[in-house]
Amino acid sequence: MSESHQKQSFLRKYIFSVDHKTIGIQFLFTTLFFFLVGGALALLLRWQLAYPGKPMPVLGQVFPESMMVGGIMLPEFYNALFTMHASVMIFFAIIPLLVGAFGNFVVPLQIGAPDMAFPRLNMLSYWFFWPSAIVALSGFFVQSGAAATGWTAYPPLSAIEGTGQTLWVVAVIMVGASSLMGAINYLTTILNMRAPGMGLFRMPMTVWAIFITSVITLLATPVLTSAMIMLLFDRTMGTHFFLSxxxxxxxxxxxxxxxYSHPAVYIMILPGMGIVSDVISTFSRKPIFGYHAMVYAIMGIAFLGFIVWGHHMFQSGMNPTVGTTFMLSTMLIAVPSAIKTFNWLGTMWRGTLRFTSAMLNAIAFVSMFVIGGLSGIFMASTAVDMYFHDTYFIVGHIHYVLFGGSMFAAFAGVYYWFPKMFGRKLNEPLGKIHFALTFIAFNCTFFPMHILGIGGHMRRIYDPMQYTHLQHLQPINVFITLSAFVLGVSQLILLVNFVKSLKWGEKVGKNPWESNTLEWQAPSPPGHGNFETTPTVYRGPYEYSEPGRSSDFHPQSEAA
Amino acid sequence: MEQVESHIGQMGVDSRKLGVWLFLASEIMFFTGLIGAYIVLRFAHLQEWPHPGAVLNIPLTGFNTFLLICSSATLVLGLAAGQRGYREGLQVGLFLTILLGSLFLLIQMKEYSILIHEGLTISSSMYGSCFFTLTGFHGAHVLVGVIWLIVVFIRSMQGKYTPEDSMGVECVGLYWHFVDLVWIILFTIVYLI
Structure with missing residues (x-):
C-alpha cells in the first residue's frame, strides 16, 4: 500500500488538494473563521437588544448609512443580522465543521482507508462550500442589504425581498450541493473502504454518526434544494409557488x-454525539456503555427525525389531530436521546477519568444537551408550544442544543484530534481557561433566554422597549448581552491557542491519548495514504481497562 | 490517469457504482420535492386545472416517451455487447442512445416553443409554472445524460472499456435508466392523468 511520496507543488498540496486530511483541515480553518464571523454578527444584534436606540461605540462609525445612522442600528440591518447570524452558523459553521472538517479528517483514518472513495469529488465539495458562504455574505454589499427574512425564509416575505435574498437562496443551493457530494463520499467510503476486519459493529461511534448523518443529508437536502429552486423561480421567473x-x-x-430543516438539526447534533462518545470512552478508560444500543439510538433518532417536521408548524392552523401525531412522534425522540445520555453517564461511571480539555468539553456537551433536550420536550407539546412559539424560549432551546451541544462537541473534537492533524498538542492550561470561560458565559447568555421567553419576549424584535410587557425584563437583556460579549471574547483564547500551538505546541507521537482507534496507529500527522501498511482490525474500538492486561488500552489493530 | 486498481470494496460492489446509486437516491428525493409540490398545488386548483389533452399534444409527447424508452434499450444492448468484448456493438449502442436522447430534447424544445406561442409560459399560470418546472428539470437531466454519454462514447472510441471493466458505461447507464424512469412517472402524472 505504501504510496510514493512524490513531491507535490504547493498549490496541489495545500490549495487544490485531493487528500482527505488537507481538505478536512481546509474545512476546519474555514468553518472556524465563519464561526467567528457568525459570532460577531450575533454580538452586533445583542448590542441593539440591550441598548436599543443607543449609538454603538467606536464600531458604530464604521458602518455606512444604509446600516447604521449615527451609530444607531437601522431595523432593516437588524433583520439582516439575525438572519445572517443563523445562516452563517448553521450552513457555514456548524454543519461543515462537524461533517466537513471532522468527517473528512477522521473517517478514512478511523476505518483504516488510505483516502476517501472519491478524492476529486471531495475537493469539489470544498470548492462549492466556501464560495457559497461568500455569495451569501456578499448580500451585505448590495443595495437591498443581506437576506433579512430569518434563516427559515418564510414566504411571502422571502419571495418579494431584495437582491440579498436571491444571493442567499443561491448560496443555500450551492452549500446543499456541497453537502450532498460529501454525503455520497462518506457513505461510499464507509461502506466500501473499511480495512480488513473492520466490521460495521467494530466502527468507532464517530464513523457511525457520520454514516447516519450522511444518510440524512442524502435524503433530506435534495428536498430543500427543490424548495429553494421554486423560491428562486418565484423571485426571478414570475411564478407563484409560494405566493397566495x-x-x-x-x-x-x-x-x-x-x-429538510428538522432532519438538519440531527445533521448538526449526531456527529457531535459520535465525537463525544469517542472522547468520553477514551478519557474514562472504559468501553463505551452499550455500544450496540448507542448505534441503534442514532438510527432511531435519524428515522424519527424524518417524521416530526410538523412540530415547527403547530401555529400554522394545522388540523389538531395532525398536530398530536407530530407531538407524539417528537416526544418519542426522547427515548433514543435518553439511551445515549444514560450510556455516556454509564461510560463515565467508575471510570478513571482524565479531565483533559477535550474531556471537559465532552462532558459539557452531555450536560448542556440534556438541558436543551428537556426544553425541547416543552415545545414538542402542542398546548405549551402555542404559548412559547416564536419567543426567546425557542432561542434559548436552539442555542442549548446547537452551541451547548454541537459547538462543545466540536471543541472536544478540536482538542482531541489537533495532535493527529498537526503533530502537536493544543496548550492544556489555555484550553481549560477557554473551556471554563465559555461554559460559564454560555450559560449566562442562554439560560436567561428561557425566562425572557416565558415572560412573552418575542424573538426577532428590533426594540423590546416598545412593548410595555417587556420593559421590566430589560435588565435580563442587558445581562445576556454582557455575557455574550464575554462568550465572544473567550473564543479568542481558542484562536490564540490554535495559532500558537500550530507552531510551538508540545510535539507528540502517534498516540498521545492512549486511544484504541485506528487513527492513532498512523503517524502524527499521517502522510499521504495514511498508513504505512494497511491495518488489520482484531477487535472493537473501545477495549479499555481489560482485566489482566498490563496496559489499560488495546489498539484495534494489535494482533494480540 | 489513475493506476489500474480494484474498486471493489467490502460491500462487494464497485465504489463508482455505489456512488451513482447513492446519487440517484438523492435525485429521487429531489424529484419527490417537486412532484409533491405539484400534487399539492394541483389539488388546490382542481377547478381551473386544464385537462391535459386540452393544452398538451399527447401523441407527440407519447412518441417522445417511446424514443426515450428505446434509448434505454439501445444502451442496455450496447453495454451487453461491450461486456462480450464486441466493441463496435458498444459504440453503436452508445451512438444510438445519444441520438435518441438528443431527439427527445429537440422534440421537447419544439413542444415548449409551441406552448409558449400559444401563451402558456412559466409565469402565465400555476399550471404553466408546474408544467415547465417539472418537465424542465427532467429535460436538464436528459441534457446532462447526453453530455455524459458523449464523454463515455469518446472514451469507448479510445478503447477505454474492456469486457472486464466497463464500469464507466454501467454508471452512465444507471443514470440514464433513472432519468427514463422519472420521465415515465412525469408523463403519467403531467400528461395522462
Whole structure:
C-alpha cells in the first residue's frame, strides 16, 4: 500500500488538494473563521437588544448609512443580522465543521482507508462550500442589504425581498450541493473502504454518526434544494409557488423547508454525539456503555427525525389531530436521546477519568444537551408550544442544543484530534481557561433566554422597549448581552491557542491519548495514504481497562 | 490517469457504482420535492386545472416517451455487447442512445416553443409554472445524460472499456435508466392523468 511520496507543488498540496486530511483541515480553518464571523454578527444584534436606540461605540462609525445612522442600528440591518447570524452558523459553521472538517479528517483514518472513495469529488465539495458562504455574505454589499427574512425564509416575505435574498437562496443551493457530494463520499467510503476486519459493529461511534448523518443529508437536502429552486423561480421567473396572490401555498414552503430543516438539526447534533462518545470512552478508560444500543439510538433518532417536521408548524392552523401525531412522534425522540445520555453517564461511571480539555468539553456537551433536550420536550407539546412559539424560549432551546451541544462537541473534537492533524498538542492550561470561560458565559447568555421567553419576549424584535410587557425584563437583556460579549471574547483564547500551538505546541507521537482507534496507529500527522501498511482490525474500538492486561488500552489493530 | 486498481470494496460492489446509486437516491428525493409540490398545488386548483389533452399534444409527447424508452434499450444492448468484448456493438449502442436522447430534447424544445406561442409560459399560470418546472428539470437531466454519454462514447472510441471493466458505461447507464424512469412517472402524472 505504501504510496510514493512524490513531491507535490504547493498549490496541489495545500490549495487544490485531493487528500482527505488537507481538505478536512481546509474545512476546519474555514468553518472556524465563519464561526467567528457568525459570532460577531450575533454580538452586533445583542448590542441593539440591550441598548436599543443607543449609538454603538467606536464600531458604530464604521458602518455606512444604509446600516447604521449615527451609530444607531437601522431595523432593516437588524433583520439582516439575525438572519445572517443563523445562516452563517448553521450552513457555514456548524454543519461543515462537524461533517466537513471532522468527517473528512477522521473517517478514512478511523476505518483504516488510505483516502476517501472519491478524492476529486471531495475537493469539489470544498470548492462549492466556501464560495457559497461568500455569495451569501456578499448580500451585505448590495443595495437591498443581506437576506433579512430569518434563516427559515418564510414566504411571502422571502419571495418579494431584495437582491440579498436571491444571493442567499443561491448560496443555500450551492452549500446543499456541497453537502450532498460529501454525503455520497462518506457513505461510499464507509461502506466500501473499511480495512480488513473492520466490521460495521467494530466502527468507532464517530464513523457511525457520520454514516447516519450522511444518510440524512442524502435524503433530506435534495428536498430543500427543490424548495429553494421554486423560491428562486418565484423571485426571478414570475411564478407563484409560494405566493397566495397567484394561487400558491405559503404553507407548502414550510412543509418542504422543515422536511429538510428538522432532519438538519440531527445533521448538526449526531456527529457531535459520535465525537463525544469517542472522547468520553477514551478519557474514562472504559468501553463505551452499550455500544450496540448507542448505534441503534442514532438510527432511531435519524428515522424519527424524518417524521416530526410538523412540530415547527403547530401555529400554522394545522388540523389538531395532525398536530398530536407530530407531538407524539417528537416526544418519542426522547427515548433514543435518553439511551445515549444514560450510556455516556454509564461510560463515565467508575471510570478513571482524565479531565483533559477535550474531556471537559465532552462532558459539557452531555450536560448542556440534556438541558436543551428537556426544553425541547416543552415545545414538542402542542398546548405549551402555542404559548412559547416564536419567543426567546425557542432561542434559548436552539442555542442549548446547537452551541451547548454541537459547538462543545466540536471543541472536544478540536482538542482531541489537533495532535493527529498537526503533530502537536493544543496548550492544556489555555484550553481549560477557554473551556471554563465559555461554559460559564454560555450559560449566562442562554439560560436567561428561557425566562425572557416565558415572560412573552418575542424573538426577532428590533426594540423590546416598545412593548410595555417587556420593559421590566430589560435588565435580563442587558445581562445576556454582557455575557455574550464575554462568550465572544473567550473564543479568542481558542484562536490564540490554535495559532500558537500550530507552531510551538508540545510535539507528540502517534498516540498521545492512549486511544484504541485506528487513527492513532498512523503517524502524527499521517502522510499521504495514511498508513504505512494497511491495518488489520482484531477487535472493537473501545477495549479499555481489560482485566489482566498490563496496559489499560488495546489498539484495534494489535494482533494480540 | 489513475493506476489500474480494484474498486471493489467490502460491500462487494464497485465504489463508482455505489456512488451513482447513492446519487440517484438523492435525485429521487429531489424529484419527490417537486412532484409533491405539484400534487399539492394541483389539488388546490382542481377547478381551473386544464385537462391535459386540452393544452398538451399527447401523441407527440407519447412518441417522445417511446424514443426515450428505446434509448434505454439501445444502451442496455450496447453495454451487453461491450461486456462480450464486441466493441463496435458498444459504440453503436452508445451512438444510438445519444441520438435518441438528443431527439427527445429537440422534440421537447419544439413542444415548449409551441406552448409558449400559444401563451402558456412559466409565469402565465400555476399550471404553466408546474408544467415547465417539472418537465424542465427532467429535460436538464436528459441534457446532462447526453453530455455524459458523449464523454463515455469518446472514451469507448479510445478503447477505454474492456469486457472486464466497463464500469464507466454501467454508471452512465444507471443514470440514464433513472432519468427514463422519472420521465415515465412525469408523463403519467403531467400528461395522462
Amino acid at each position: 396572490e397567484g394561487g400558491g401555498h405559503v404553507l407548502l414552503w414550510q412543509h418542504l423547508f422543515w422536511f
